[in-house]
Amino acid sequence: MLKGNDLIPLNGMVVVQDDAKQDKIGSIILAETAEGDRMITGTVLLSSYYMLQDGTYMKPEIKGGDKVFYTFHAGAGNTWTEEKITYRVLRHNELLAKVK
Secondary structure, eight states: OOOGGGOOOOTTEEEEEEOOOEEEETTEEEEGGGGSSOEEEEEEEEEOOEEOTTSOEEOOSOOTTOEEEEETTTTTTSEEEETTEEEEEEEGGGOOEEOO
């Protein structure tokens, strides 16, 4: 089975593990993000260098273990769930903020 740490992101991509909290009401699970386009937090597993317009590469401002904010739709199509943990492969510029 594929885990988030099994991936090596390329070209400015970032692998993130969602920290989305889930609430359970009876047998129904309500994700914190079920209410709409809210920001969610995640933990960065890996990130890669990205290329600037002049062709030079820049080191990302984030590293493994950093907590970050992004929208629910960030990484659309590049999301998978394994053992109740959701992983996303995002573009570096889809991250909204880093938590100190």
